Amino acid sequence: MSLTALEIRHMETLLALAECGSLSKAASRLFLTQSALSHQLKALEIHFGASLIEKNVRPLRFTAIGQRLLTLARTVLPQMAEAGRDVARLAQGHAGPLRIAVQCHNCFDWLMPAMDAYRTLWPEVELDIISGFLMNPLPLLDQGEAELAIIHDRQEPPPSIVFSPLFRYESVALMSPRHRLAAKPWLEAADFGAETLITYPVPDEMLDVMKHCLTPAKINPKRRTAELTVAILQLVASGRGIAALPSWTVGNYLERGYVVSRPIGQHGLRCELYAATTRAGAEAAYIREFIALTRIQSLTEFAGVSAL
Amino acid sequence: MSLTALEIRHMETLLALAECGSLSKAASRLFLTQSALSHQLKALEIHFGASLIEKNVRPLRFTAIGQRLLTLARTVLPQMAEAGRDVARLAQGHAGPLRIAVQCHNCFDWLMPAMDAYRTLWPEVELDIISGFLMNPLPLLDQGEAELAIIHDRQEPPPSIVFSPLFRYESVALMSPRHRLAAKPWLEAADFGAETLITYPVPDEMLDVMKHCLTPAKINPKRRTAELTVAILQLVASGRGIAALPSWTVGNYLERGYVVSRPIGQHGLRCELYAATTRAGAEAAYIREFIALTRIQSLTEFAGVSAL
DNA sequence: TTAATGACATGAGCCTAATTCATCACAGGT
DNA sequence: ACCTGTGATGAATTAGGCTCATGTCATTAA
Numbered sequence: 219m220s221l222t223a224l225e226i227r228h229m230e231t232l233l234a235l236a237e238c239g240s241l242s243k244a245a246s247r248l249f250l251t252q253s254a255l256s257h258q259l260k261a262l263e264i265h266f267g268a269s270l271i272e273k274n275v276r277p278l279r280f281t282a283i284g285q286r287l288l289t290l291a292r293t294v295l296p297q298m299a300e301a302g303r304d305v306a307r308l309a310q311g312h313a314g315p316l317r318i319a320v321q322c323h324n325c326f327d328w329l330m331p332a333m334d335a336y337r338t339l340w341p342e343v344e345l346d347i348i349s350g351f352l353m354n355p356l357p358l359l360d361q362g363e364a365e366l367a368i369i370h371d372r373q374e375p376p377p378s379i380v381f382s383p384l385f386r387y388e389s390v391a392l393m394s395p396r397h398r399l400a401a402k403p404w405l406e407a408a409d410f411g412a413e414t415l416i417t418y419p420v421p422d423e424m425l426d427v428m429k430h431c432l433t434p435a436k437i438n439p440k441r442r443t444a445e446l447t448v449a450i451l452q453l454v455a456s457g458r459g460i461a462a463l464p465s466w467t468v469g470n471y472l473e474r475g476y477v478v479s480r481p482i483g484q485h486g487l488r489c490e491l492y493a494a495t496t497r498a499g500a501e502a503a504y505i506r507e508f509i510a511l512t513r514i515q516s517l518t519e520f521a522g523v524s525a526l
Numbered sequence: 527m528s529l530t531a532l533e534i535r536h537m538e539t540l541l542a543l544a545e546c547g548s549l550s551k552a553a554s555r556l557f558l559t560q561s562a563l564s565h566q567l568k569a570l571e572i573h574f575g576a577s578l579i580e581k582n583v584r585p586l587r588f589t590a591i592g593q594r595l596l597t598l599a600r601t602v603l604p605q606m607a608e609a610g611r612d613v614a615r616l617a618q619g620h621a622g623p624l625r626i627a628v629q630c631h632n633c634f635d636w637l638m639p640a641m642d643a644y645r646t647l648w649p650e651v652e653l654d655i656i657s658g659f660l661m662n663p664l665p666l667l668d669q670g671e672a673e674l675a676i677i678h679d680r681q682e683p684p685p686s687i688v689f690s691p692l693f694r695y696e697s698v699a700l701m702s703p704r705h706r707l708a709a710k711p712w713l714e715a716a717d718f719g720a721e722t723l724i725t726y727p728v729p730d731e732m733l734d735v736m737k738h739c740l741t742p743a744k745i746n747p748k749r750r751t752a753e754l755t756v757a758i759l760q761l762v763a764s765g766r767g768i769a770a771l772p773s774w775t776v777g778n779y780l781e782r783g784y785v786v787s788r789p790i791g792q793h794g795l796r797c798e799l800y801a802a803t804t805r806a807g808a809e810a811a812y813i814r815e816f817i818a819l820t821r822i823q824s825l826t827e828f829a830g831v832s833a834l
Numbered sequence: 835t836t837a838a839t840g841a842c843a844t845g846a847g848c849c850t851a852a853t854t855c856a857t858c859a860c861a862g863g864t
Numbered sequence: 865a866c867c868t869g870t871g872a873t874g875a876a877t878t879a880g881g882c883t884c885a886t887g888t889c890a891t892t893a894a
Contacts, residue, residue: 224606254854
């Protein structure tokens with residue numbers, strides 16, 4: 219009933235619960251099963267002799283006791299994280315540079331805010347983006363020219379490399395509200411055939427729609443390219459063609475009604491992002507924390523982004 | 527390398543280490559083996575890639591990293607304890623009274639400071655001492671007339687009662703520096719035969735020397751009694767007889783040279799104290815914390831007091 | 835030097851307990 | 865009624881923390 223019995227794991231659970239609003243969501247964020255959290259909560263409730271959350275309401279609500287423990291978690295966990303950083307700084311003679319190889323334009327949208335947040339935690343780390351937009355950035359890691367690479371979709375990592383899951387997002391088709399395809403509840407590959415597809419100026423393999431949907435269906439629509447996301451959206455809004463972008467990059471435009479979004483395929487087109495490091499990099503605290511931070515931050519900031 | 531891996535258990539270990547100055551002492555305070563702490567530290571050192579303490583020097587010293595984690599523990603653990611109290615208050619409608627049955631006079635010496643400390647943590651608990659000096663205070667617990675009883679020496683608790691170890695102390699013989707027995711390095715039972723023994727006015731069974739040393743040896747010295755510890759010490763200092771008291775009650779008098787202390791028996795006379803509660807009481811947070819607090823406080827405040 | 839003592843290290847095995855797995859139950863929405 | 869999402873539950877599995885029985889090392893005494 220006293221100090222022990224409430225473990226760090228429990229505080230992390232409470233924090234995730236507060237942000238996700240359901241056991242199952244919180245579980246996947248913590249890389250655990252829903253069952254684990256259910257058991258955890260049950261144990262706590264037995265221990266304290268009172269319930270911590272009301273689960274019959276969505277999103278779930280914290281009881282007074284649950285809130286007290288939640289505020290504890292909110293004060294304690296950051297203190298521990300800070301101590302962990304200090305120790306890492308002391309243990310491994312001051313951290314090196316962190317050069318990030320990115321494959322896709324979209325990445326900047328979530329990478330930038332994450333880098334900003336990270337910089338306050340590890341001011342001495344030299345952050346750098348390597349944006350050659352290479353097809354395969356993994357060799358850069360082995361060659362020591364980058365510490366981190368952002369990888370699309372699950373694949374078998376080479377022995378020298380470690381993958382860490384970041385998150386899953388959905389790519390949606392975007393079109394003018396007056397576009398004829400806007401009438402359909404969802405688009406299939408064939409719908410793209412007669413359209414002009416507006417994309418970033420990169421190879422097809424680096425475009426989610428092409429790689430996962432159109433190329434397999436042997437459909438190759440007309441193209442028009444733009445460097446910037448806003449430019450693509452402008453073209454879409456003025457009816458010059460359709461585009462396919464991650465759902466969370468276009469929140470504002472959707473809300474204002476300039477464009478509408480439709481799932482690609484009946485169940486949507488889901489893409490996965492992984493962070494790749496060398497085995498050594500996966501040990502280094504300052505790199506591990508960058509991965510953890512981008513993951514959490516993206517999961518909380520962006521709607522339509524989910525844990526994997 | 528980051529947040530997780532440092533558990534509450536580790537912080538408690540660091541705290542105990544800082545106070546005890548050795549693995550083995552800290553271990554017994556935590557109710558663990560020395561081996562457990564050694565494994566714990568090893569795991570942490572592997573995890574952080576650096577050592578936390580220098581063990582080749584006594585008392586052991588913390589490295590910079592160890593100190594950082596120690597200060598973390600010193601901030602985090604009290605926060606968790608406070609949250610635990612708040613939750614207990616919320617969960618079990620405000621705690622009841624805490625009436626403590628004591629057998630011996632000496633107990634006041636450590637009970638009073640502990641009660642003062644406890645009162646600031648649980649102001650709403652009504653503290654009370656029941657000092658009938660009964661031989662067997664356990665029935666009071668069953669009858670609901672006390673919540674806690676202080677018990678001397680290990681014994682088999684009745685089924686309705688739970689014992690919690692408090693600490694072990696040593697009773698020493700006290701005499702004037704000019705007393706003839708002061709020449710001996712330690713006293714045996716026979717030495718007391720010709721002396722006047724100065725004690726509290728209570729039955730023999732409640733006096734450590736009598737119960738564990740003289741009565742078994744069938745030695746019954748002359749007596750003189752005094753209510754207060756200071757009065758006993760005054761009589762001893764002026765050569766009116768010898769006394770036997772817990773070593774830590776007489777610190778000041780020893781330092782000033784008014785009296786000297788000698789072990790009773792070759793290896794000293796060690797006594798054990800336990801806290802007894804009903805099974806229900808052992809569940810209640812406000813009672814458990816009183817026990818934990820008195821134990822820790824006595825262990826840290828008084829020299830010659832050790833964990834059991 | 836040889837014992838003897840005290841403190842920490844270490845590997846093996848045990849045992850607790852946290853997690854998963856495979857279900858079940860329930861609610862809300864269509 | 866049926867599906868979908870969410871939480872609960874008991875059993876089985878697994879991980880990892882602790883103890884036990886040693887080993888090593890340093891210090892002190894004979």
